[in-house]
Amino acid sequence: MPTVVLMDSSLSMTRPVSVEGSEEFQRKNLAVHGLTMLFEHMATNYRLEFTSLVTFSSLWELMVPFTRDYNTLQEALNNLEDYDKTCLEAALQGVSNIVQQEWGTSCPCQVVLVTDGALGIGRGSLRHSLQTVKQRVEDKKFPLPFPFPSKLYVMCIANAEEVLYINNSFSQLIDQAYSPFHAVLRCGNLTSDVQVFPRPEPVTIDEEVDPMPRTVQTDLEIVGFIEIGDISSPPVLSRHLVLPIAVNKEGDEIGTGATDDTEEETPTNQMAGKSPNFCVLLHGSLKVEGMVALVQLGPDWFGMLYSQADSKKKSNLMMSLFEPGSEPLPWLGRISQLGPASDAAENPYGEDDSKSPFPIQPKNKRSYAQNVTVWIKASGLQTDVQKILRNARKLPEKTQTFYKELNRLRKAALAFGFWELLKSVAELLERECTLLPDSAHPDAAFQLSHAAQQLKLASSGDSKYAAYEHNITPMLTDFSGGGGADRI
């Protein structure tokens, strides 16, 4: 979840805060101090986070584009200049643009606004913005809420009494938004301590009658395995890296061993690299076998673990979160009903791995899979009539298809109450009968007049002939029993 630090660099930030018995600070100094804390924390504990620095006064400026290089961010922070008045709306619009340009509108972002709480004056002040908020045209709307999922933290460097709390409030921010998410990945008795990055956010489902935010539990339990082809690019809420971490006996984290490529290899890191870790085993096998592991994230909430390779062929263990609920993917069915394949009476994957129990077939076929009849456009009706006529001209070879198409048309016409069509098609068939060439098979004439007569009967609405389930069957004739029903 990328972060934008939006730093107030208006003149009011240079106001001094006097703390008894110490040298004089500007509000700006305090803000920089707090942000330094944040950057230092992220550099050691949350290194994969992309952060950018934007400063604003009446204008805004992107000081550092999204980066993981915290030295650059720190440097820019140390060289801030002071400008004119506070103009929050423009700055927020700027943040909105920067984020959308880089990450689109679906990627959740965090915005940390550091300001002294001055709202600005005149045009562009927050007061002015809010007064006019209802009179905006479509493309000049107030930038909040952002079009992307976001969290806005306002760090207010306010007055002397609160100076002591600067450290506190930034620590709170760190705890809340930037503390690494540690969990235990479990597969039966095989376990690994992991960090999940970025932190999985609580999810609230709108569908629920009583919506409660769901959080990912710190015990991630694998329930079984599924082929990639079977899980088939499922929709996910978010994706996370699963990084194995070494935890020493006192429970202190040593580190992910690798997040820091600039750092020297410490002996502990080397040790961690050399002792077998379940994540690495799991990743290797998932990659080789082309499978994913289904993992339980909480009650009625699941996700999947898989191997993901980037363009540089570096590969990693990833976790994607499904929508909470008992049936996140229609083609898997209810997750609680998935059990070990070995429990099934017959191996659902086949002895030679040629079969699969997935995807689950829904009870009813969708319209596009069942040859429905739609005559809303004239062309639909014309095509169906033409099909019958085409087959009529190839009787008796096409007797089966002729009656199949005829019955399809008959059923639809009866359902739609379109009896006039039945009469018309009957007439068409009768005319076809008269137009038969001399060379025609004698059976053709019999079938055509039989079909025409049946349609006419159906169009009378007589329940004996107009029953929907009734099918017109080929007439049995002396000529080879056209319909395939041979006479003896």
Place this chain on the structure above:
Amino acid sequence: MRIFSVSHKTAFVVDHCPYMAEPSRQLIECDMLTKSRSQGVIPLAPVSKCLWTCAIECSMEYCRIVYDVYPTKKLVNYIVSDSEVHILNSWKQEDQNTQQLMTALAAVGPPNPRQDPECCSVLHGLVAAVESLCKITEYQHESRTTLMDTADKVANRGRIICLTNAKSDTHVRMLEDCVLETIQEQNKRAAGSDRLMPIQQCELVLVHIYPQGDETLVSDRQKKELSSVLSSEVHSVRAGRYLACKLNVLVQQHFDLASTTITNIPMKEEQHANTSANYDVELLHHRDAHMEFIKSGDLHMAGSTSRDSGLKETVTLKWCTPRTNSVELHYCTGAYRISPVDVNSRPSSCLTNFLLNGRSVLLEQPRKSGSKVISHMLSSHGGEIFLHVLNSTRSTLEDPPSISEGCGGRVTDYRITDFGEFMRENRLTPFPESMVDAACRTPVERAKSQLERHTRYWPMIISQTTIFNMQAVVPLANLIVKDTLTDEDVLTCQKTVYNLVDMERKSDPLPISTVGSRGKGPKRDEQYRIMWNELETLVKAHVGTSERHQRVLDCISACRSKPPEEEERKKRGRKREDKEDKTEKNGKDTEEKGWTTDSERLKGVMEREKDEQSECEIIKDSPDSPEPLNKKPRLDTEEQQPPEKSKGPVSLLTLWTNRITQANSRKHQEFAGRLSSVNNKAELYQHLKEENGMDVHENGKATR
């Protein structure tokens, strides 16, 4: 869309009064003469659908789209009204399909123009629709029963779509008033019933249908609140394609749908098989599939065009070759069911059949310039086609540290293939709802417990294990993890053990890792001791599962060559006592991290051998050397096994001891008890067990 929104229940009320038999006057030419046959033939008169037919096919089209996009939880109740009410289906999920409605409609048939118009009215249907909306659906029922005390939070909302031919605006007002009154009445009734729910919100959509060429007698009216519960809107539409278009717009509004047109679909021409032309196919789906465009205000940039009614917009996406394969895992942020607008047109059915055959198509945003952006994918799962939304923006997870750089990343001998096999054995499969095992566990709980059993002893790297590198152990290793064993399974396990005994006798080499040790690694007998220990650890981890599992352990204990612990301690050199003690304890500690012990032990052994090469002779007397007492009976039973045949290095002392014991053993018959003893301890009253079935004497020694 929340589950119990207005669109949870839709009641269709279709007027079946005599005037609906009026022709729509939209003429359809169904006699399309081909050129060659047109001479001398008078074409048949074109046909015209009646108002009823128009209403039915458009409403069926509405239902078709709803059922395609929402196979569950969006319910339609279809009502036909003339002199009485015909309710064609119920809210039950099993009644929700077009085939059933078609069958019922065929039974109703077109309106009878000769019926007395005075006794026919759409009012009957509207009243029935309100009554029906009060009826609880299975989803509402389920939700109410699970919520219990907060059951009143389950909402009851619905929509009535009435297709009729009204006389005038006053007539329309009369219909609205009737619905409003009925709702008030029914809500009172519902308040006192368990199977009924009062209607909280109802949308009435009145569609006035009139023949083409006529002037409308009813004016359109936007949605208006008639009361806190009822809102109403009036659409006055000409029959035929105007009506179809109107209902298509309505279904999109009612069910939050949006339209995507797939363009540039290459299709072979029917006539010229080797040429191909490009076609467009329009699909409907939930509008969230366009979320990225809507939010970024890119809807128009993405190729959206306004069409026909002006209300309808479609986003154009381009068919993209090359296609994707199914084993690729795309980062997909949403998947939405689709329904083709023109379901049985040739381009539509070509596209849907292509997808139903299991192929997927990537879709690209048409851009005037710049790189190509793939934003969607069409793919079918189990006969249903989904529009997948693919993430097309920069990933925040780019350039992550590779797994090989992290914890455990330097280890090179993971049992990747074995774990792959393990994953295949633990693949999931769906079970029917009714299938619950004896302990009332759901299938997913059974899956978890199977994983637990299968991983009780599972060394992660090759150098940590001996038995899993041996083909000979496979049958036992596969069986012992099972929840229940048959007698046959036990026999297979025992055979595996005998086979190992045989291997040991022949001194077959074992695949013991020599990683980390200089020289040749441990001696052959030491190798077997490690192997037996590991096998015991594996089986001990499962011994609590059943009595048959215990029998497998008993068999191993009886067959393996393990020195009795008491003597072990006495014979051991004092200086290593502490160290050995620790390993020994670990060896017993099978419940927890049992498998680390063997590698530790192995390491210990190797170290010892390294610094004590000189003391080699004395070491042979250590507990690590084979115990003659146990070996003796084996020599006895398996008759000929000349010691000189054994391969590998054998110390002089061993040779000597073997010879002596062999000679001694010929002189007397061994006590039956000692023969079958485990660590020189024999179990008394074994016959009691024998009466209950087979037991420890599988090797057949004691029976003699």
